[in-house]
Amino acid sequence: MMALADFEGLLKASMGLNADSIGASAIGRAVQERTAACNLGDPAAYWEHVRQSDSELHALIEAVVVPETWFFRDRESFSALARLMRDELPRSSDRMLNLLSLPCSTGEEPYSMVMALLDGSIPADRFRIEAVDISTRALAQAERGVYGKNSFRGRDVAFRDRHFEATEHGFRVNDAIRQQVRFEQGNLLAPDFLPGAERYDVIFCRNVLIYFDRATQDRALTVLKRLLKAKGALFVAPAEPALPMSHDFVSINVPLAFSFRRTAAIPPGPKRTIAPVKAPPRSRPGIPVREGRTPRGLTPAPAPGTSLQAEKTPDLSEATRLADQGHFVEAATCCEEYLQRNGSSGQAFYLMGLVRDATGNSTEAVNFYRRCLYLEPDHSEAQIHLALLMERLGDAAGAQVLRNRAQRLARRTRSAHE
Numbered sequence: 338m339m340a341l342a343d344f345e346g347l348l349k350a351s352m353g354l355n356a357d358s359i360g361a362s363a364i365g366r367a368v369q370e371r372t373a374a375c376n377l378g379d380p381a382a383y384w385e386h387v388r389q390s391d392s393e394l395h396a397l398i399e400a401v402v403v404p405e406t407w408f409f410r411d412r413e414s415f416s417a418l419a420r421l422m423r424d425e426l427p428r429s430s431d432r433m434l435n436l437l438s439l440p441c442s443t444g445e446e447p448y449s450m451v452m453a454l455l456d457g458s459i460p461a462d463r464f465r466i467e468a469v470d471i472s473t474r475a476l477a478q479a480e481r482g483v484y485g486k487n488s489f490r491g492r493d494v495a496f497r498d499r500h501f502e503a504t505e506h507g508f509r510v511n512d513a514i515r516q517q518v519r520f521e522q523g524n525l526l527a528p529d530f531l532p533g534a535e536r537y538d539v540i541f542c543r544n545v546l547i548y549f550d551r552a553t554q555d556r557a558l559t560v561l562k563r564l565l566k567a568k569g570a571l572f573v574a575p576a577e578p579a580l581p582m583s584h585d586f587v588s589i590n591v592p593l594a595f596s597f598r599r600t601a602a603i604p605p606g607p608k609r610t611i612a613p614v615k616a617p618p619r620s621r622p623g624i625p626v627r628e629g630r631t632p633r634g635l636t637p638a639p640a641p642g643t644s645l646q647a648e649k650t651p652d653l654s655e656a657t658r659l660a661d662q663g664h665f666v667e668a669a670t671c672c673e674e675y676l677q678r679n680g681s682s683g684q685a686f687y688l689m690g691l692v693r694d695a696t697g698n699s700t701e702a703v704n705f706y707r708r709c710l711y712l713e714p715d716h717s718e719a720q721i722h723l724a725l726l727m728e729r730l731g732d733a734a735g736a737q738v739l740r741n742r743a744q745r746l747a748r749r750t751r752s753a754h755e
């Protein structure tokens with residue numbers, strides 16, 4: 338008798354997927370889909386088949402990957418990349434700068450890296466980008482380089498006018514951008530993955546570690562450490578900063594960029610300390626901060642007519658920076674002050690959730706993730722973190738509801754890409 342757990346084990350062994358991160362039902366559906374596609378009567382027959390066929394194992398992997406991505410996702414990471422490379426150019430004389438986008442999914446991430454670098458005046462002949470993903474379907478889409486509206490999120494899409502051409506099938510990325518990227522299929526966890534050491538000046542490894550369990554995350558970080566030059570920079574996703582920090586990386590300290598260097602690359606010197614933060618008055622509904630007091634990390638209230646969004650960003654950047662560095666108490670204080678002053682914000686609730694989660698306060702973490710999702714139902718990181726937390730707390734049904742939601746969102750994204 339074939340159990341779903343056998344397929345979960347196979348996927349974990351082959352690609353690192355932690356079934357909890359996408360939910361057992363998603364794996365069950367993928368198995369049913371592939372069993373039918375192979376004209377096999379039942380999962381037991383499919384199990385025999387998939388165990389003997391590398392191409393069928395790959396088809397099963399294709400059915401479970403989450404290709405969700407878009408151009409300039411977490412925009413600050415790309416601005417930080419351009420600044421880092423500008424600093425690096427004079428030091429590297431004529432050397433070519435090598436960058437890696439892993440995983441690159443359907444190509445939005447590596448193409449965004451190129452656009453950020455060219456727009457930041459880094460000459461095209463000074464850098465090249467390798468882009469790797471396990472999914473051949475995603476890579477085919479990346480090489481086609483034609484994108485629909487789901488790949489362009491957020492308000493600032495001016496880059497589209499500069500670097501794309503409108504076609505009847507969507508926006509096609511210009512050749513000047515395409516020629517900087519080389520796509521390659523690869524499995525980050527395969528023993529022969531990208532042989533050699535110290536190959537890259539920069540690695541973007543974002544939004545894949547969240548699909549691995551802790552032991553697999555550690556294996557992935559070991560691979561990244563091998564591939565990164567001693568003074569290179571690693572970029573991860575907002576939900577993943579704790580991982581590099583547990584592997585001898587330190588934050589580069591660029592707010593909202595989630596970027597790290599190896600500790601060995603930091604010259605010895607006096608340790609930087611963060612000034613202790615005075616606790617603000619507890620945030621109680623209806624009780625405003627006393628007049629005249631501008632708590633740490635907060636800008637004064639925006640003048641009438643100025644953009645509230647523009648005023649809000651620096652405060653959350655500070656909270657994120659502190660959380661990145663593991664200063665959870667200070668990060669929470671910063672978020673509380675921000676919320677007290679600016680009112681509800683999905684991202685602030687999400688950060689509070691992360692902080693509470695990291696410090697073991699599960700009940701409050703659940704509440705904050707929920708508040709984030711109330712304001713931003715499609716906040717995929719909050720969905721994934723809340724689902725994992727609820728699972729840990731024994732609420733499998735609640736976790737499943739969230740995963741179904743996250744899967745619907747991923748399916749919407751996938752079909753928008755096709």
Ligand SMILES: C[S@@+](CC[C@H](N)C(=O)[O-])C[C@H]1O[C@@H](n2cnc3c(N)ncnc32)[C@H](O)[C@@H]1O
Binds near residue numbers: 405446543574
């Ligand atoms: C959510 S996308 C992230 C794309 C992009 N880095 C971003 O942040 O927008 C996750 C990608 O990870 C890829 N992936 C999953 N497991 C992998 C593995 N073991 N090796 C390489 N790629 C993997 C999937 O195919 C999918 O395209």
